[in-house]
Amino acid sequence: MGQKREYIPLGLDEVRQALLFIPADDREVWINIGNALKTEFDDAGWDLWDSWSQSSDKYKAGDAWKKWKSLKPGKVSIRYLDKLARNSGWRRERRELTPEEKQRLKAEAEERRRLVAEKVEADEAKLERMQLAVAEACQR
Known part of the structure; x- marks a missing residue:
């Protein structure tokens, strides 16, 4: 059995190249790619x-901007994008990294x-505070 290769995360330039191999027409793929980019790069994605x-x-x-703002980081990893691109023919540059x-x-x-x-965490804490404030206001 071969030795498992260590996964090196994709950088922005590699992602840009990989995306050229993935059609953006399927809504589920579109959302998952957005989630992967937001998880890996936050708003830089x-x-x-x-x-x-x-x-x-x-x-x-x-619509794209509204959907981006609604995406929650952590739902999909960058490996999803990597796998889709590879399945569509993209190949990562092969060179030995130091x-x-x-x-x-x-x-x-x-x-x-x-x-x-x-x-x-900050967004969840803010949401919790807002929910508490609304609940308290409703009790008055």
């Missing part, structure tokens, strides 16, 4: 998602995920 979305005849700028490059890419991905998790 918006431009990528919007540009890719425009490749569909169904694209409406206002241990330092691997560490840097992993650290960058971990930092992005940490920041997204902090934002999610």
Whole structure:
């Protein structure tokens, strides 16, 4: 049995190339790609998602922005996008990364995920406070 390869997270440039291999017409795929980008890159993923979305005849700028704002990070990982692109013929550039490059890419991905998790926690805390305020106002 072969040794399992270590997964190195995709960077923005790789994602941009991979998206060229994925049609943006299927709504479920469209939403899942948005979730994957928001999970991995938070709002830095918006431009990528919007540009890719425009490749569909169904694209409406206002709808795309509303949907982006409603997406919740953490539902879909970037590996979903990676797998779809590979299944459609995309191949990641094959070159051996130095241990330092691997560490840097992993650290960058971990930092992005940490920041997204902090934002999610802050949003959940804000929602909880708002729900409590509404509940208290309804009791008056």
